[in-house]
Amino acid sequence: MDSPQSLFAKGDRDLQVMKAGAMLKKVKSKSWKKQRHFRLQEDGRTIWYKSRWAGTGHSTFSVADVEVVREGHQSEVLLSVAEEFPADLCFTLVFRGRRGNLDLVAESPSEAQAWIRGVRKLIQNAESMDDKERVDQWIWDWFQKADKNKDGRMNFKEVRTLLKMMNVDMNEEYALHLFTLADKSKSGCLENEEFVQFYKILTERKDMRRVFQDYSRDGQTLTLAELKDFLMQEQQEGERSWEHAQELIDRYEPSETAKKQGAMSIDGFQMYLVSPEGAILDPQRLTLNQDMSRPLSHYFICSSHNTYLMEDQLRGQSSQEAYIQALKRGCRCVEVDCWDGPNGEPVVYHGHTFTSKILFRDVITTLGEYAFKASEFPVILSLENHCSVEQQRVMAQLLDTILGDMLLREPLDGLVPQELPSPHDLKGKILLKAKKIGGLDESETLTDEATDEVSDEAEPESPSAENLSAEALCLDKKSKFSRELSDLVVYCKSVHFHSFEYSRLHSKCYEMSSFSESKARKLAKDTGTEFVHHNSRQLSRVYPSGMRTDSSNYNPQDLWNVGCQIVALNVQTAGLEMDLNDGLFSQNGCCGYVLKPDFMRNDDSFDPERPQDRDGYTSLQLSIQVISGQQLPKVNQKEGSIVDPLVRVEIYGVSQDQAKQETSYIDNNGFNPLWNETLNFIIHVPELALVRFVVEDYDKASRNDFMGQFTVPFTCIQPGYRHIHLLSKDGTAIPLSTLFVNVKISEVTTEV
Template structure:
């Protein structure tokens, strides 16, 4: 291999004055675009210095450090299997590797040449349409060899279906950056959620001083921030990570007067971004609009197709729009009439039977059936609640100017699945607490799924989660719930599942639900999957790790790493398998262990790779993880990036595995 010449070209200036110290070693590796963990590098550098006195190293020493970080035996084995002489990989042999090992059956000579041009660092080798081992290493460590399918890193799903057909990335108590009892409220909560592609933000609104609404967790010691400032931040970051519609879920405790201020803020700050009237000025009672604007360029002047698509356009123009989710007075048609008449009314009353707040819902009982008749509703209450315990009915006023900003996301109190099917309009959304939703999913899964094929349903954490802990979102995705709201500020497995779920479809915050969760006549349930999905046999050979995060206990590469591979999905697919422990090696542990999974519903399954340090026989320390949808798995030899507990990518750390499924 022409390694010496390449090394000399890269590093000759750094060694003009002789040897280099640790800082020089780091700068040189950065110059060569080599990812490294500083603790691991210190460990290797110290071992090199132990061979001679002083605190500087020679070029030969640097080469040895470079090889320790970069030259991996598992890569060398693959390279030599396809190289004619063990030094060079011709483009034809690279093509064979892509087809046989990476299962890239569509790859051709152009594909191989593009890889060589992109990753081969030696000019002479590149010009001969060949790849050196150094180039092969760079390719194997690249995003192209990630376990996550490159096609899924951009929007690839059909975005012209109604909003209720998508899982929507949703946040709970978005303004909080710590617990919900005493933690601070901060604008960063909204900024960080939006930068992660979140498409449904929660805003708890209360009356503030000087007629300015405030945002905080009511009746707690959490700090307060101005509603106006929240909307300004949302305006700035709304579409920075995703172009698809953003929903503002208002938990509205404000007086009508301050609700009018809220409406003014929304209109003046968001401007044209705010959707305040139905698309085209008309209401479709049968179908929600879609997230996407259809492209007229595909129709090439075909009048019939153009006319057809003009009609569909009214249902597909929500891109770059902000939707307000709040209680609404009357219907959409009545809102349009009021706007046409330049209506000046101040507010209308809603009783507490129509008003829902996360704080007020005790979330511990299943709802009672209620008819539309006020008299009957009153009678039902008398028969269900002893007279001496009958609660005092309060009245909640909704300002008309705020009410009229609610279009396709009207908050509607959930009564029962039967009631919704008989009375609920497609643009009316329900919010259900996790405990109630869990009971419904257990005893009425079929009805729950039928409900979510028609109506956007938001799930929120129970109020007793004072530390802002999270529930497992998978159980609610399994029954088609669109807005499964989590506390984004709280790290843990639940948020890792959320982040992994919405890596899909370009991270745009909208993931199309499987067909069996969109079909109104479906009989699928999580415990009775039927023939709706084709089972998958998944095999993962965990080969090695590379520069795993050092243990917090030792701060060296002396961790004892192990890997847990977990499947989350329908109950039948839940699984967890654990590798052996590699003693005292976080730099380059080797496992070469194969794990097999039979997955009944891969469309709903998530896979999580969790790396831990075995601190003792009864406890492990989290080192890093990576979670993604099973349907986004790449086949072949793949690197698995690792993410810290705080959700930050560990640039130098990874696992290496071979993936196959059928």
């Protein structure tokens, strides 16, 4: 793949257009459309833009942060101005994480095409880089930032500034020593190759060299036998070590000479340990590897609450984009709050609040387009229905016509099920979760739910706030459920929860209940074993308290501990709770379904409060030596600011497993801090445990600042010497930012 520089050199026409710059309209709404001057910078990866009135003020973003370019009217904003701007002038840049889209309008179709093609080439270039190219790129970026006078050389003063920018406060004498070592030409300045040498000296991994030399007899290479010993003894790979050792040499060793000798150099060893194979999360667990033929109730299902919201639930924006983001993250259960709208068209928004409204029709169109792009397994459409019978009929018609064959309308084999079908059986299907008149069996009597309020959430979704809008003056009218909408409900019939005993005696497998977080937590605490049994047969959905007006989240772990499948979170809100959700669902191909442990699927008596009573119970010791950090992100962007990092390891699982321990903090070094501290934990239910690594900037006067985190299911951890590739608060990767750890897992022979 050509680099941006080589594309420039070849005279790539699209990149030349971008480099020359263009006046593009930035569109935020029908009434907010402003000209901005955009141009691609010399590095070929940064786009710079400013308004013509902004003086020296400008903004930039990296092309690496752009996930995809949509062409034409493929966003709500551009659709709203479709009459004013033809589709061939319009395009949308969609960013990774939770950052909003950038909607742009070019002055001519050819200019729009040049930018669309150019950005796509640069995205493809960024995604196809290997590790070495990524590091080279990183070095080049730092060189560009530090070369203040742009003469292609760096004097010692510029290098001192660079070190602070890179998050390291180095003794001036030592910095000068490194500078002199790299300045081979003795010119008092570092040119390009000399700067690369300086970077290599700066980033030399003494921590990794020590590990290497423990197994290398000559200190220069690892023979095939020595590498096999390392894989067996440290990485706990067992029988496949011989074969894997050869594979690693073939894959990561850069020296052809070493390859021919069947050996690995320190460079190859380092490349292996920073690769996905050397990561703490076993790459084999990242692929689809679980049995997908079990009943739906046997899986945890990635779920979103108030999916239409981009922000908070009082004044936030409702948007189809929120559904796209949730589905892209692997959500397999999304929520739609429906209310009567004008012109006989149902609308979606958070009732009795100032959140904006979108058409139900548009939500379903978006669902039809994006439901199966990230995963082929079924999507559950959780309907929070506040509509009149007339508009419910409109909803049923829209679901039917827009979704077509994707919408499940009847049981798969035409029979009343004794257990729920599997995700495999329901591939490519959208299931409606709502109230239903009667059941799947024609002989079933009509229940009084046909005349209940059709919304199935027992707790109010928003606080009592009559002054929020005129609509709040009208209490929800009890309304009947339309037969047309009822007939579309098959395996997810919403019913009121009476008790576990009632459910065991009377409930059908396709009936499911919704619980507020407080009700679910109380049931989990008081009757955990019964809740686990209930959830082995039927689906349960848990939703956040209506008092969470800021769209904050509750900890989902307590509910997973009793087998609740649909633990719905506000996916638009970053933080610990979403880190846990992302961590749990990072396994099994990110398909949105994770098979529950076998003791939650069968008739075992599992009590999360007393895990040691379970048959076959064994506790494990988890020992984590936090060795070092590499290129940790800056928190404060002020030039002289440098972090004081510490690492905290947090365990989430059953109550006996909840634990936190942290290292000491390192003064003024976010570039290559060294801890060498060991943290120990006892894990009673490894199948439910999540391990979260958090890096913070220590502050004795106030709360520590978050720097990065990574959350991994305990059962997906690779033991041995591993790198943890840190994620931002938003869940996106922080380039080259890692922790180096040594993980040991062993059985506890006597209770500690």
